[in-house]
Amino acid sequence: MRRAGALSPDLAAAWRALADTLALAGEHEEAERAHLAGVKASTRDPVLAQAAMAMIEGRLNVAERALRDRLRAQPTDVAAIRMMAELAVRLGRYDDAITLLRRALELAPAFTAARELLARTLQRHNRPADALAEVEHLLAAEPDNPSVLMLKASLLVRIGDQEAAAAVYAHVLARHPQQAKGWMSYGHVLKAIGRVDDAIAAYRTALEQQPTLGEAWWSLANLKTFRFSVDDRAAMERGLRATADDENRLHLHFALGKALEDAGGDDAAAFQAYAEGNRLRRAQLGYDPDETHDQCARIAAMVDRGFLDRARGGCLAPDPIFVVGLPRSGSTLVEQILASHSMVEGTSELPDMMAIAARLAAPGKGAAAGRYPECLDDLPPDALQALGAEYIARTRVHRHEAKPFFIDKMPNNWMHVALIRAILPKARIVDVRRHPLGVGWSAYKQHFARGQAFTYDLMELGRYYADYATLMAHVDRAAPGSVHRVVYERLVADTENEVHALLEHLGLPFEDGCLAFWDNRRTVRTPSSEQVRQPIFTEGLDHWRRFEPWLAPLKAALGTVLHTYPEVEL
Structure with missing residues (x-):
């Protein structure tokens, strides 16, 4: 041979x-x-x-x-x-x-x-620690492989080690500077760790190399505090004429909408730019609002039948604090306040609870397979305990401080409150709620890096908010006090009293640092990263009113939820 x-x-x-x-x-x-x-x-x-x-x-x-x-x-x-x-x-x-x-x-x-x-x-x-082990094996054989180093940086971001990720990006880009998307990724990390000027410079470098790179334009807009110049707006318009790539075009439209909105004077043009970005993004997605509505109705029916009272077993770890709601509702602000407490670690929007729910919903062997959420009624106590322990184990990679509690700020976990209560009965849940037109408009003009497929159509956005508020009302009625609600407008108007109430519900002593949350230099990866590094401001509360003439589909889909906010009538 x-x-x-x-x-x-x-x-x-x-x-x-x-x-x-x-x-x-x-x-x-x-x-x-x-x-x-x-x-x-x-x-x-x-x-x-x-x-x-x-x-x-x-x-x-x-x-x-x-x-x-x-x-x-x-x-x-x-x-x-x-x-x-x-x-x-x-x-x-x-x-x-x-x-x-x-x-x-x-x-x-x-x-x-x-x-x-x-x-x-x-x-x-969603196994970044295991992936990192394989990356280190690759780098042992080829330590300067730029592709593998870039993968390592992205994995470090996933586990929350942004400083190490920044160092890897800097190392690679110093040797291979002609990497427009690499500079953009570097900018994301610099933004997360609060080096905003350096992030802007990184995004600008990406655009010098690739002027039609729509995501880099959107990354500048996504800083929220950044303001585009007249020349920037002209460059974005040239980019739209120069590229037929939908991915670049949708990002350019979102960025141009932000530029026009900030400039003022032509809200119709700003809305049209956002609408075109949303149209392009929605065409890429397979989201079905009927599926969301059906699942919410099935969970609500379980809650009404007393599931929250029947749930027994689960993992008794008290560590997690789940902050749920809609994206752009003020959840990052609540996370920043809580992460300023000496006993609480802020992590990120963790995918682990959603991954567990997806696995329970997937077809497979056994009587419970594919029957989520109803399968929760059939799982024995030891199975519930195992699922809770799995969540604690999966999230350990995101915890870098020796603090007894940590925050999981995945907003979409509101749909899995019954699952959380069943497998982690000692976990605390905080629901952050914002006026439906305020949060709806803020979400519609936001292009999310991943997920949130419901936000790219005003009618679907309204239906999602109505499903969310209605299901949480069923939980409130079945298990009063099990979820602590923070109403964003009240938090802005009376921060001290609202923070006292929040900490009391969580069983945490009051600390002055929670009121000076903007001094906390922790890593923040959400679109609100720069906003929560400033004291609370009220300017954005009613910003949606400028665009109310175009929000009729959102209003229609919200139905009675719009008129009873912040309560819901069942």
């Missing part, structure tokens, strides 16, 4: 056969080298080439059939295993992809392409 490989180095089958024979003989290092030679040779393998072309053309079923046939015949073909893993990623089967990639690396630990795909798959699967 060695002779065959020497005579025909492009014969992938010979290398695979040699690798299998060496492995059986216990010659694992040479077996790995043979596997890697087979990977190199597989670029000329007609079966794998056809599978690759089918994947490129979107014929995933054809690619899957070809790869399955190959792996049945040759189960140690590491190139085919990696391709099957890539296909699994394309199909959203992350667990399958991870299993396949670990098998490929078991056979060929130096298979760099497989390890990098494993790291990126773990990142997508």
Whole structure:
């Protein structure tokens, strides 16, 4: 077999056969080298080439059939295993992809392409700490690989180590400065750690390299305190004429809307720019407001049947404080106030509770599979305890301070209040509520980095707010006091009393630092990062009134919730 490989180095089958024979003989290092030679040779393998072309053309079923046939015949073909893993990623089967990639690396630990795909798959699967371990393995072999270093920086951001991420970005960009998107990512980190002037400079560098990079324009707008010049507005308009790429165009429209809104004088043009950005973004999304409404109705029915009283078991860890509501409701302000307390650590908008809910809702084996939220009624106490312990374990990577409590500020967790109460009965929940037209307009003119698919259509935004407020009213009626509500307008008008009430509900002693929250230099990754580094201001409370002539669809969808705010009549 060695002779065959020497005579025909492009014969992938010979290398695979040699690798299998060496492995059986216990010659694992040479077996790995043979596997890697087979990977190199597989670029000329007609079966794998056809599978690759089918994947490129979107014929995933054809690619899957070809790869399955190959792996049945040759189960140690590491190139085919990696391709099957890539296909699994394309199909959203992350667990399958991870299993396949670990098998490929078991056979060929130096298979760099497989390890990098494993790291990126773990990142997508919300396992940043595991992904970082694979990245460190890659960097041990190739410490200056810019692609892997950029991946490391993004993972450091995910676990909340922004300072380390900034150092990695600075290191890479010093050596490879012609990276427009790299400068933009660096700007995001600089913004999060409060180096706003440096963030602006990074975004400007990105735009010097790529003037039509819409996300960099939007990143400047997303600083909220930044103001565009007349020349900036002209550059954005030129960018819209110069690019047909929808991703760049939608960001440019959102940024131009912000520039026109701040300039004043033509609110109709500002609204039209926002509306076009929203139209483009909505066309990319598969959001179904009927699904949201149906799930909320099913959870409300469970709550009304006494689920919150029946729930038993769960993990008794008291650590989490969930801050829920709608994005742009003032939740970042509440988080900043609480994170200024000596006993509370601010983390970020953590995806872990939503990931647990998604897994319970996914089809699978067992009577409970795919029946979320109803499956919560069928789970025994030990299963609820395991889910709560899983949440605590998953979120530990985001905790960097020795404080007894931490904040999970994922706003969409309002939909999972029943799940939270079932698996973490000692966790506290704070609902931050803002006037529906105020929060609705603020969300509509915001392009979110991910999620929040309901915000790109005024009618859908109103329906979502109505579903949220109605479900929380069912919770209030079934379990009075289980959720503490902070009304944003009251917090702005009477900050001290509202903060006292909030801390009392959480069982925390009052600390003066909570009233001087703007002095807290912690990392803040949400769009409100610069606003919460200033004392409370009232200018934005009624800002939506300038655009009220265009908010009729939002008003219609809100229905009675608009007129009874902040209460809800069931």
